[in-house]
Amino acid sequence: MNTERLYYADAYCADFAGRVLAARDEGGRLAVALDRTAFYPTGGGQPNDTGRLFTASGSADVVDVTSEDGLVWHWLAAGAAPADWPTGAAVTAAVDWPRRFDHMQQHTGQHILSQAFIETCAAETVAFHLGAAYSTIDLSRTDLDAAAVAAAEVAANRVIDRALPVTAEYVTPDELAALPLRRAPKVTEDIRIVQVAGFDWSACGGTHVANSSQVGLVKISAVERRGGELRVTFLCGGRARADYARLHALAQGLVARFTTGQDEILAAVDRRAAEAEALRKELADLERQWVEATAAALWAGAEPRASYRVVARALDAPAERVKHVAQALKARERTVVLLAARGERPQVFCTRSDDLAVDAAAVLRAAVTAGGGRGGGRPDWAQGGVPSAEALDTALQAGTSTL
Ligand SMILES: [Zn+2]
Known part of the structure; x- marks a missing residue:
């Protein structure tokens, strides 16, 4: 019992009638085999049809569609009742044509692109994958530059422009020996050769468009070295058109944001990046100056004790900047610093000059504990936090009172 595969003779057959040869139930999933089908089962780098x-x-x-021992199995969506699919039942069927035609465009496009890589740079295709969004071929050479890849793409599109017939036929071993095959076939009998007239001959069981012009367009979207191979990602036909529409929308978005022409976008982006870098430097300079000036003012107004000064304040500044002020004050002589950054969850920093023996960690702990928060550190640097702005005043008072 074999399923007659209608797609071998006519890749454009999307509606057909047949009979149920067998049905099987695997874990609640029902599959039926028909006496004839136009559904392509996963194989040869091409995904299955649906319908x-x-x-x-x-x-x-x-x-899903799979092929086993000469039978093509149609896996049905959950809920299909076995009683509806008795052996011998007459079946009519419809293949999801947009999906199938998309696969035909990608697959024929792959044959053309693979042969174009041989003709332009002697790079053999060692693997092909037709994905849901992109397709890839892996080439035997990794030393191709952008110009070589572009040349192959141009050559492939020229073959599309020439509108060459694409045909499939079974050949005898003698006929096979006379053909300039791109790759040796993986099978030894029933060898099916797909020919892009006068350009490419490949042993292939896949479905193809009838004329190279129906591939529409081949666009290489990425090239990536993977070990000893070069992976070329490409789009054909409807996928390439959709990608063009996407990229056009992207370009229009950039044109609107930069209020410039498409050809000036890159220069505009470079200019914006240079401006941002200059502003970053200027901001860092200003921040350093602010930290120094703030530290100097705080130190000048600090509360003098018998043998050192205490700087205890809450600042309206980001915690990272307050931390820098604390570090600047630590560098001064005989100074104890208890600084906080105001905010929803205030942060507290405690430090002291290297010429003092005050335990900053103990001061910090006394402060944040009184404020209902947590923290810790080393004798010369400690930090923590309190849960609210009100708790911050309590914390600063508690910390100062230990000094
Ligand atoms: Zn193929």
Whole structure:
């Protein structure tokens, strides 16, 4: 019992009638094999078709298609009732055509692109994957530069422009020996050769467009070295058009934001980046000056004790900046510093000059504990936090009172 594969003779057959040869239930998933099918099962780098099957008593979506021992199995969506699919039942079927045609465009485009890489730079294709969004081929050479890749793309699109017929036929071993095959076939009998007239001959069981012009366009979107191979990501036909629309919208968005022409966008981005870098430097300079000036003012107004000064204050500044002020004060002589950054969750820093033996960690702990917070550190540097602005005043008073 074999399934007759209609797509071998006619890749454009999307609606057909057949009969149920067998059904099987695997863990609640029902699969039916038909005597003939236009559904392509996953294989040869090309994903399966999807679609819908109908019998007199029911219908179900086909969510996966596999091939085993000559039979093509149509895996039905959950909920399909086995009673609707008895052996011998007449079935009508519809393949999801937009999905299938997309696969045909990508697959024929791959044959053309692979041959173009051989003709322009002697790079063999060692693997092909047709993905849901992108397709890839892996090339045997990794030393191709951008110009070589672009040349292959141009050559492939020229083949599309020439509108060459694409045909498939079974050949005998003798006929096979006379063909300039791109790669040796993986099978030894029933060898099917897909030919892009006069340009490419490949052993392939996939579905293809009838004319190279239907590939529409080949666009390489990425090239990436992977070990000893070069992975080329590409889009054909409808996918390439959709990608063009996406990129056009992106370019229009940039044009609007930079109020410039498309050709000036890169220069505008570079200019904006240079401006941002200059502003970052200027801001860092101003911040350093602010930290120094703030530290000097705080030190001048600090509370003098018998043998050292105490700087205890809360600042309206980001914690990182307050920390820098504390560090600047630590560098001065005989100074104890208890600084806080105001905010929703105030942060507290405690430090002291290297010429003092005051335990900053103990001061900090006394402060944050009184304020209902937490913290700790070393004898010369400690930090912590309190839960609210009100707690901060309590904390600063408590910390100062230990000095
Ligand atoms: Zn193929």
